[in-house]
Amino acid sequence: MQLSDFTFELPDELIARYPLDSRSASRLLHIDAQGQHHDHAFTDILALLDAGDLLVLNDTKVMKARLKGKRASGGSVEVLVERMLDTHTAHCHIKASNSPKAGTELYVGADGVAVTVQGRHENLFVVKFSQPILSVLDQYGQLPIPPYFNREAEEIDTERYQTVFHDPEKIASVAAPTASLHFDQNILNQLAAKGIQTTFVTLHVGAGTFMPVRTADISNHIMHSEWCDVPQSSIDLILATKARGNKVVAVGTTATRALESAAQANNGQIAAWSGDTQIFIYPGYQFCMVDRLITNFHLPESTLLMLVSALSSREYILAAYKHAVEQGYRFFSYGDAMLVDQLKL
Numbered sequence: 001m002q003l004s005d006f007t008f009e010l011p012d013e014l015i016a017r018y019p020l021d022s023r024s025a026s027r028l029l030h031i032d033a034q035g036q037h038h039d040h041a042f043t044d045i046l047a048l049l050d051a052g053d054l055l056v057l058n059d060t061k062v063m064k065a066r067l068k069g070k071r072a073s074g075g076s077v078e079v080l081v082e083r084m085l086d087t088h089t090a091h092c093h094i095k096a097s098n099s100p101k102a103g104t105e106l107y108v109g110a111d112g113v114a115v116t117v118q119g120r121h122e123n124l125f126v127v128k129f130s131q132p133i134l135s136v137l138d139q140y141g142q143l144p145i146p147p148y149f150n151r152e153a154e155e156i157d158t159e160r161y162q163t164v165f166h167d168p169e170k171i172a173s174v175a176a177p178t179a180s181l182h183f184d185q186n187i188l189n190q191l192a193a194k195g196i197q198t199t200f201v202t203l204h205v206g207a208g209t210f211m212p213v214r215t216a217d218i219s220n221h222i223m224h225s226e227w228c229d230v231p232q233s234s235i236d237l238i239l240a241t242k243a244r245g246n247k248v249v250a251v252g253t254t255a256t257r258a259l260e261s262a263a264q265a266n267n268g269q270i271a272a273w274s275g276d277t278q279i280f281i282y283p284g285y286q287f288c289m290v291d292r293l294i295t296n297f298h299l300p301e302s303t304l305l306m307l308v309s310a311l312s313s314r315e316y317i318l319a320a321y322k323h324a325v326e327q328g329y330r331f332f333s334y335g336d337a338m339l340v341d342q343l344k345l
Contacts, residue, residue: 001217001218001219001282001283001314002216002217002218003213003215003216003217003218003301004216004301005218005314006218006300006301006302006305006306006309006314006318007300007301008300008318008321008322008325009325010300010325010331011325014325014328014329014330014331014335015148015330015331015332015335016330016331016332016333016334016335016336017148017149017150017151017334018156018334019156019160019181019334020334022184023160023164023181023182023183023184023187024042024043024182024183024184024186024187025042026041026042026182026330026335026336026337027039027040027041027042027329027330027336027337028040028041028042028044028045028048028336028337028338028339029320029323029324029329029336029337029338029339030048030338030339030341031312031316031317031320031338031339031340031341032341033341033342033343033344034343034344034345035312035313035315035316035319035343035345036316037316037319037320037323039327040339042182042187042336042337043187045187045191045294045339046187046190046191046194048339049191049194049196049247049249050196050246050247051194051195051196052195052196052197052241052244052246053196053197053241053246053247053248053249054196054197054198054199054237054238054241054246054247054248054249055191055196055197055198055199055249055251055294056198056199056200056201056234056238056248056249056250056251056255056259056290057163057165057177057180057183057198057199057200057201057251057252057255058163058177058180058200058201058202058203058251058252058254058255058258059163059165059166059167059170059200059201059202060166060167060170060171060172060173060177060202060203060204060205060254061162061166061167061168061170061171061172061173062143062144062161062162062166062171062173062174062175062176062205063081063134063137063141063144063171063172063173063174064137064138064141064142064143064144065080065081065082065137065141065143065144065174066078066079066080066141066142066143066144066153067079067080067081067108067109067136067137067140067141067142068108068109068140068142069106069107069108069109069112069115070106070107070112071096071100071104071106071107072105072106072107075096075097076096076097077094077095077096077100077106077108078094078095078096079092079093079094079106079108079115079127080092080093080094080095080144080174080207081127081133081137081141081174082124082174082206082207083124083172083204083206083227084133084134084172085126087132087133087134088128088129088130088131088132088133089118089126089127089128089129089133090126090127090129090133091121091124091125091126091127092124092125092126092127093124093125093207094106094117094125094127100117100125101117102117102118102119102120103116103117103118104116104117105117108136108140109136109139109140110140111140113129113130113131113136113140114130115127115128115129115130116128116130134171143157143158143161144174144175144207145157145161145333146175146210146332146333147210148299148332149333160181160334161176161181161333162176163176163177163180163181163183164183164184164185164188165180165183165188165200167200167202170202170204172204172227173204173205173206174205174206174207175205175206175207175209175210175333176205176333177203177205177251177252177254177255178252178296178332178333178334179251179252179253179255179294179295179296179337180251180252181333181334182294182337183251197237197241199233199234199237199238200231200234201228201229201230201231201234201255201258201259202228202229202258203226203227203228203229203254203255203257203258203277204226204227204228205226205254206224206225206226207224208223208224208225208226209224209304211224212301212302213301213302213303218282218306219282221280221303222278222280223278223279223280223303224278225276225277225278226257226276226277226278227274227275227276227277228257228258228261228262228274228275228276228277229258229273229274230258230259230261230262230272230273230274231272231274232272234272235262235270235271235272238259238270238289239270242270247291247292248289248290248291248292249290249291249292249293249294250289250290250292250293250294251294252293252294252295252296253293253295253298253304253307253308256281256290256293256307257277257279257281257307258277259288259289259290260279260281260285260287260288260289260290261273261275261277261279262289263288263289264279264288268288269288270288270289280303280306281303281306281307281310282303282306282307282309282310283306283309283310283313283314284310285310287310287311287342290311290342291341291342292339292340292341292342293308293311293338293339293340294337294338294339294340295308295337295338295340296331296332296333296335296336296337296338297321297324297329297330297331297332297335297336297338298332299332305317308338308340311340311341311342311343312340312341312342312343313343316343317340320338324336
């Protein structure tokens with residue numbers, strides 16, 4: 001398939017750059033198993049899921065991973081922590097007028113905490129911090145909100161660009177699992193009261209989620225690497241859910257990629273797994289674990305749009321997107337939601 005097969009026109013005014021007052025106040029577009037789309041409010045998710053279904057959520061926490069700083073010469077730099085290797089060392093993206101060489105010392109935060117560039121790892125820099133990374137991020141970092149917001153992180157993002165159920169010990173993502181931002185505690189309580197179970201997997205989202213596909217033939221695209229964990233407790237619930245004929249509902253493309261990575265690592269079997277994944281899901285992929293997907297509206301020509309198209313079909317998804325544009329749905333991280341059923345024709 002070609003990259004151009006996944007393009008669509010999106011008016012700039014439909015990009016949601018700020019969240020709504022209430023997490024669950026968004027709209028929901030349902031694409032059913034026959035590919036037809038239906039307009040709903042997000043709170044209708046209670047009626048659209050059945051007792052006995054299982055929601056799979058990503059419990060990662062977003063780091064305040066963006067640090068502003070300077071070179072010794074005074075030139076401005078920006079350091080984005082992608083992955084911590086230990087308490088003081090990380091793989092980072094660095095924006096600067098000139099690419100820093102190994103041995104270059106930079107100074108981040110208002111107090112000029114020293115960090116040293118040690119070398120390169122693929123397209124990232126290996127950076128050594130003079131103080132523990134998490135304490136530096138906590139004191140000086142900014143949330144790495146998506147580039148298409150075209151603004152700096154603000155106080156509202158501190159709460160709203162995190163899920164209500166994140167695990168504070170799993171602070172390692174540089175982007176939120178945004179489909180989960182629609183869930184508040186009231187919705188979660190109502191789902192539980194109906195008999196809809198929840199379980200958690202972990203995928204630490206990397207900045208590569210915002211990287212464009214640069215190959216005309218999408219099969220030549222190489223995904224960025226992210227760490228994920230699918231525990232046995234979640235696998236037990238998935239197996240029980242499928243055995244009784246209910247649906248496994250992945251909340252977000254990150255939960256989907258974690259689940260399907262585990263299956264791929266186990267020769268298509270539903271089994272626990274943890275490790276680095278570069279799984280790329282696009283039309284033609286056969287899902288092993290996921291029956292339904294709750295997701296947001298994604299960028300044109302993005303790997304996320306391709307994943308959603310794999311569960312339904314490219315034609316039905318693009319038709320639904322065209323409808324969403326015409327109806328003024330809000331797009332991207334702070335935008336409206338979709339419920340996508342696996343296509344059954």
